[in-house]
Amino acid sequence: MHRSSPSRHPTLLAGLALSMIALASCDYVRLLRPSVLKQLNPRVVRLVDELPAVDQQNEAIVGRLFPHGGLAHAEVGKDGVMRSRIHVPPNQFLWEPSVIVMPHGGDLELEFQNEDHNFHMAFLPSTGARQVVELPMHHGGRARIHLDQPGLYWFGCPVANHAGRGMLGLVMVKGDVPADAKLDRPKQRRPGH
Amino acid sequence: MKSMKLLMPNGALVAALCTVTACAHQPQSPVTEQGRAFTARDAAETHAAPDVASGVTADRIARARGEPQNWLTYYGTYDGQRYSTLDQVSAGNVKSLKLAWQFQAGVIGLIASPATFAFEATPIVVDGVMYVSGWDGYVWALDAATGKMFWRYRHAIPLDVPLCCGNVNRGVAVASGKVIYATQNGHVVALDARSGTPVWDQVFVDVRAGESATMAPLVVKNMVLVGSSGGEYGVRGHIDAFDIATGRRVWRRYNVPKPGEQGSETWTGNAWQWAGGTAWITGSYDPELNLVYWGTGNPGPDFDGDARPGANLYTNSIIAFNPDDGALKWYYQTTPHDVWDYDGVNENILFDQGGRKLLAHFDRNGYLFVLDRANGQLVRASKFGNRVTWGDIDPTSGKVTVRLTPSAQGTEICPGPAGAKEWPHASYNQQTGLLYTPVMDLCGTFTTSRQDFREGMPYWGGGAAASKEGNRGYVKAIDPATGREAWSHEFPHPVVASTLSTAGGLVFIGESTGEFDALDAKSGELLWSMQTGSGIHSSPITYSVNGKQYVSVASGWGGWMKGFAPELYGETRGSALMVFALP
Numbered sequence: 001m002h003r004s005s006p007s008r009h010p011t012l013l014a015g016l017a018l019s020m021i022a023l024a025s026c027d028y029v030r031l032l033r034p035s036v037l038k039q040l041n042p043r044v045v046r047l048v049d050e051l052p053a054v055d056q057q058n059e060a061i062v063g064r065l066f067p068h069g070g071l072a073h074a075e076v077g078k079d080g081v082m083r084s085r086i087h088v089p090p091n092q093f094l095w096e097p098s099v100i101v102m103p104h105g106g107d108l109e110l111e112f113q114n115e116d117h118n119f120h121m122a123f124l125p126s127t128g129a130r131q132v133v134e135l136p137m138h139h140g141g142r143a144r145i146h147l148d149q150p151g152l153y154w155f156g157c158p159v160a161n162h163a164g165r166g167m168l169g170l171v172m173v174k175g176d177v178p179a180d181a182k183l184d185r186p187k188q189r190r191p192g193h
Numbered sequence: 194m195k196s197m198k199l200l201m202p203n204g205a206l207v208a209a210l211c212t213v214t215a216c217a218h219q220p221q222s223p224v225t226e227q228g229r230a231f232t233a234r235d236a237a238e239t240h241a242a243p244d245v246a247s248g249v250t251a252d253r254i255a256r257a258r259g260e261p262q263n264w265l266t267y268y269g270t271y272d273g274q275r276y277s278t279l280d281q282v283s284a285g286n287v288k289s290l291k292l293a294w295q296f297q298a299g300v301i302g303l304i305a306s307p308a309t310f311a312f313e314a315t316p317i318v319v320d321g322v323m324y325v326s327g328w329d330g331y332v333w334a335l336d337a338a339t340g341k342m343f344w345r346y347r348h349a350i351p352l353d354v355p356l357c358c359g360n361v362n363r364g365v366a367v368a369s370g371k372v373i374y375a376t377q378n379g380h381v382v383a384l385d386a387r388s389g390t391p392v393w394d395q396v397f398v399d400v401r402a403g404e405s406a407t408m409a410p411l412v413v414k415n416m417v418l419v420g421s422s423g424g425e426y427g428v429r430g431h432i433d434a435f436d437i438a439t440g441r442r443v444w445r446r447y448n449v450p451k452p453g454e455q456g457s458e459t460w461t462g463n464a465w466q467w468a469g470g471t472a473w474i475t476g477s478y479d480p481e482l483n484l485v486y487w488g489t490g491n492p493g494p495d496f497d498g499d500a501r502p503g504a505n506l507y508t509n510s511i512i513a514f515n516p517d518d519g520a521l522k523w524y525y526q527t528t529p530h531d532v533w534d535y536d537g538v539n540e541n542i543l544f545d546q547g548g549r550k551l552l553a554h555f556d557r558n559g560y561l562f563v564l565d566r567a568n569g570q571l572v573r574a575s576k577f578g579n580r581v582t583w584g585d586i587d588p589t590s591g592k593v594t595v596r597l598t599p600s601a602q603g604t605e606i607c608p609g610p611a612g613a614k615e616w617p618h619a620s621y622n623q624q625t626g627l628l629y630t631p632v633m634d635l636c637g638t639f640t641t642s643r644q645d646f647r648e649g650m651p652y653w654g655g656g657a658a659a660s661k662e663g664n665r666g667y668v669k670a671i672d673p674a675t676g677r678e679a680w681s682h683e684f685p686h687p688v689v690a691s692t693l694s695t696a697g698g699l700v701f702i703g704e705s706t707g708e709f710d711a712l713d714a715k716s717g718e719l720l721w722s723m724q725t726g727s728g729i730h731s732s733p734i735t736y737s738v739n740g741k742q743y744v745s746v747a748s749g750w751g752g753w754m755k756g757f758a759p760e761l762y763g764e765t766r767g768s769a770l771m772v773f774a775l776p
Contacts, residue, residue, distance in 0.1 A: 113222050122228075123302065127330075127349040128391065129230040136226070143228025149378045149400060151351025154303045168303075173351070180442065181379070181396040183404070183429045184451070185466040188648035 057093060063165035067098030074102050081107045081144070086122075086169070088114045088135065093165040095155075104175035105148040112141045120162060125153040125171065132158070147173050232345070242334045242343035245320040246386030247370035251414050254368070255480045262737040264318040267364055267409040268618065269734065272543035273477035273486075275620035276694050277735045281742035282775060283697035287711045287721045293743060293774040294340035296325075296333070300768065304329045305352050305377065310360035311730050312749025312768050315409060315691075317367045318736040324372050324386070325747070325770060326409075328360040332374055334389060338738040340772065344389035348376040355403045355649060357425045358753035363475070363616075363732075364409030366417055369437050375406035375419045381435055383417075393440030397421070397433045403649050404428050409475045413485060413516040416443050420472025424490040424536065427467030427652030430508075432476075432487060434519065446519030448472060448489045448507050455521075456506035464501040467646045469493035470508040474538040474616050479550070482567060484513045484522055486541040486552060491534050494654025496599045497641045498532040505530055509537035511554055511562070513569060523569035525591075527556045532598050533583055533639060534610045534657060540618045541566075542628065546674060553673050555619050555630045557612020560586050563673055575676025577669060578613030579634040582606055588676070599639035599655055609637035610657035611757035615689045618732060622694035625670075625714050627679055629700045632667040633687035633757055636660045659759045668692060668702050670717060680717035687758045691732035693744075701744060703729025705758050709746050709771070727767025728758075745772040 053060035055068055074082035082103070087096045093116075102108055114120050114135035124131040126145035133141035147153055150173050157167035249265060257265040261278045268275050282290060304310060310328040317324045323337040330348035335341065350360070354377050365374040371383040371392055379398030384391055397419055398404035403426025411418045416434040424430065434443040448470035450456040457465065469492045476487035492508040494500055507521075509528040514521050527537045535557040542553040543566060552566035559578025564571055571591040583606050584595040597606045611633060619630035641655040666688035670679040690703030699720070700712040705728045711721040728750030735744045749767040 111224060115222065123231065124228065125349045127347075129232055129345075129347055130349075131228040132231045133228040134226045138222050139226060140222045140224035141226030141228065142224050145228075145349075147349055147351075148394075149349075149351060149380070149396075151378065151400065152353045153349060153351050156302065158302075163302075176401065177379075177396050177399045182399045183402050183431075184447065185429055186463075188402075188466070188646065191647045191650055193647075 057091065057165065064093060066166045066168040067095065067170055069094045069096035069098035069169070071099040071101065072097040074100055074108055076103065081109050083109045083111070085111045085113070088112065088116045088120055090116050092116070093162055093167050095167055095169040098169035100169070100171045102147065102171060102173045105150070105173050107144055107146050108171065109142065109144045114139055118162070119159060120157045120167070121159050122155060123158040124155045147171060149173065149177070150175050240343050241387045242322050243320070244370070244387055245322050246367050246372065249319055249368045251368065251412055254412060263320065264316065264734045264736050266317070266366065267315055267411065267475045268477060268540065271478040271480065273540050273618070274542055274544065274623070275618055275691060275732070276622055278696045279735050279737055279742050280695065280697040281737070282695070282699065282735070282744060284699055284713050284720060286775060287697070287699060289775055290711070290721055290723070290744070290773045291776055292723070293772045295772065296335055296340050296342070296770040298327055298331060298333070298768045303352060304360055305350055305354050306356050306360035309358065309751045309754065310766070311751025312747040312770070313361045313363050313731045313752065314747055315364040315732040316734055316745060316770070317365055318734070319367055321738045324365050324367055326362040326365050326374050327768070328362065330376050332365060332372060332384065332389070334372070334386070337736060337743065338741070346384055346389045348380060348382060350377045354378045354405055355400055355423065355426055356405055357422060358756070359751050361407050361752060363407060366410040366412045368412040368417070371437060373410050373417050373437070375408060375410060377405055377407065379404055379406045381410065381417065381419050381440070383437070383440060395435055395440045395442065398423070401649055402426070402428055408473050411475050411478065411485070412437065413478055416516065418476065418485065418516065420474070420487065422471055422473040424469045424471040424473070424493065425495060425651050425653060426649065427469070427493040427646050428471065429466065429468055430471035430490060432472045432519065434516070444519040446514065448512065450506070459504040459506040461502050467493050467652060468501065468505065468508065472538065474540060477541050477543055478516070479543055479566060482550070483515060483517070484566070485516045486511060486513050486543070486566065488536070488538040488541065488554070490536040490538050491531050494644055494652045495534045496532055496639060496657065497643060497654025498530055498598070500643070500654055503530065509535065511537065511541055511552070511564065511569070513566065525562065525564055525569045525571065527554070527560070527562055528558045529593055533558070533606060535612050539614060539616060542619060542621050544621050544673065551673070553619070553621065553628055555614045557608070557614060558583065559608055559613035561671060561676060563676070573676050577630060577632065577671060578608050579632070579665070579667070580607035580636060581613065599641045599657070601641055603638045603640045605636060606639050607636035608633065609635045609659040609756065610639070611659065611753060615757050617689050617730070618691040620692045620694040620700070622714055624696055624698070626672065626674070627670045627714070628673050629668060629670050629692040629694050629714070631688040631690060631692060631702065632669050633664070633689065634666065635664040635687055657756070659756055661760050664758065664760060666705065668700065668712060668717065670714075682712055682717040682719070686761060689757050690729040693733045693735060695735060701733045701746070703731065703733065703746055703748070705729070705750070705761055706764070707748060709733070709748070723773070725767070725769065725771050727765050727769070728761060741774055743772050743774050745770060
C-alpha cells in the first residue's frame, strides 16, 4: 500500500506549517491540543456531536444553539485596556466568537464587523449604563465597556428576535475581589476539591 | 467542510475545525459606528437633579422627624419607627386617594435570578427628589411630584452572582451630596446626587465566598454602614463602615468571633469559619446613646445544628455597637443555636415609654422582644405569631425551651422557614402608642442532612419546604407596654410588606396579591384599597412636595416566595413604583 510522506512533499509541509501559524492566532486552536482533548468530558463530546444539527439556522431547531461562536481571550494592551474583535457572519445570527474572556476586571474594547445581510446592534453590559452600538450591513462598530467583578455577563443583539435566534454572547471576567474585601478565615475548599 | 467531516472521526474535532475556518477568514468592514450609553433619553433631554442632597448631613437625619415632607433615611428616622407626622391624608379622606404617577422600569434582557427578582426598595425623598434602587444594580433619581426621571445608574451585575433568594435591593442612603448604595455583587457605590455619576466605589464582600449585598446603607456621622448577605453560603457575616467623603474603609466588624475572641466559646472546632451571622437588614441608631442596633442572621449550616454545637454567638442576635469603631456594647440572642433559619435580622424599633429607652424587635421565631436599649436587658418577650411550635420563650426571663427540631425524616414545625415575620418592617405610631407588624402564618417541613462545606456553594445542611395550604397573613396592632394585641386584620395570604403608620390615623400595607390598603390605625378596619397589579414585597413611604402629601409603594412580586408564600410562586411579576395623592 502506498503511503505519502510529508518529507517527500515539501510544498505540502510548508502549507501545513502556514495553516498551523494561521490557526495558532485563533483561540479555537486550543481545542485541538491533546491536553485539552483529554479533558473533554464525554457528555460534552456527545453535545458537540449534535452540532451539525444545532449550530445552523433552521435545521434541528428554528434558530441555533447559543452562544456557540467560539471563545476568545481579550488581549491586554499597553494602556491596560483589554481588546477583542467580534465578527457577525452571513446568515448565521451569530457572534463569532460569542464568548470573550477578560483576565480580570477593567475596560474592554470590542470591535464588531457585521458581514451579515441584516442590520444588527450590540447591546453590551457595562457599569454605569449599558452600551449599544449599531451595526449596519457590512459596517463595523466599536464600543468600550467596563466590568469590574469576576463573573458571567451577557451581551446580545436587541434587534427583533436576533438574540433568540442565536445572537447571545457572554463576557467572562476572571480574577478576584480586592484582598481587603475577603473574609478573615483560612483558605476554604471549593467545589471539585 | 464536508471533506473534513469525512476525515475526522470525532464530532468535537469537526466542530472545532469548522469554527477555526471561520476564525481565520474575517473580512474587514469600515468601523463607522461608536458605542453609546443605553439611556432613557438622548443627552439633550437628560436633566441633572436639583442639588438637594448636598445639605443632607447626619445631624439633619438625626432631626428627620422635624421635616416630615422628606424621607431622609431608610426607616424615615434613625429610630426605625416608620411613622410620619403628615396628616393631610387621613382616615376621614383616604377613600379619595388616587394614583398621582407611576414609574415602571421593567426588565431588559437576561438578569441574575430571573424568576425571583423583586421590587423591594424603600425610596429616599429629599426636597422633591426621590432616589430609589431596584434589582440588577439600578438606581433612579425621579421628580417626587411627577415621576419624571432625572437620571439613572446601573452597576453591571453578573448572571452568576451568588444570590440567596432574589435579585433585589432595599434602598439607598443619601448624604453629603451623594447617593450611596450596595450592589448585589457587593460594591458600595457613591454617586453624585445631581448627575448619578460615580464618586467612589469600594468592594466590601467576596462573591467567590458566596457573599452578596441587598440592604440599604445607613449613614451615621461621617460614615456609611453596610452589612453583608450570604447566610445560606457558609460565609462569616460582617458590617463595614466607609468614610462618606472618600470611600475609605473605617472599620469592619465580624458578627461571629474567631477563636480566642469574646463569644468564641459558643463554637466548636472550625465551625466559626462558615458560621453565617450576616447583617442584611439596615440597623437603627440612637445618637444620644451613640449606639447602632443591628440584627444578625442565621448560623451556617441552616438546619444541621450537629455541625455547630453551642449557642453560636452572635448569630440570631440583636447587637448594639459603637459606630465609631464597631465595638460591641451588648447583645441579645433571640434564637440561640438556631436550626430553623429564623434569621434575627429584622428591624429594631427605638421608642421611649415610662421614662425608659426601649427597643422593639419582631423576630422571625414568632416572638416580640422589648429590650432596654441602653443595656440589652429583656423587658418582655411575647408571642405574636399565630402558630409557633418550635419552642417557647419565657416572657420575663427569656429562657428558651425547644420543642421541635428538624430531623432526617422531616419534622412539621411552625412558623415556616421564613418565620412569622419576614424582613418587611413593623412601624410604631406615636399617636396610638401601638406597634403595627406584618405577620405570616404558615408552617414547614424541616429536614437535616450532613453536608461538607464548599466555598461559594449553598450550605444549608438540610432543607425546609413551606406549607402550600392553609397559609394566612395579618397586620397586627400590638401594645408594646403589655405585648397584648389591640387588633388584628386577616389577609388570605402571608403579608410580606412593611407597614407605614401616619398621624392621619392610618396604617398602610401591601398585600402579596397586589392590593395596597389603608387600615384605620385604631381599629384595623379597611378604609381604602387599590390593586397595583403585582404582589407587594416592599416598604411604603409618605412625603410631601409643595404642601401635597404623597404615599408611594413599590409593586413587584418576587424574592424567596418558596419560603414565605409558595402558593403564590406563579403570580405575575411587576416593576412599578406607584405614588398616590388626594385629588
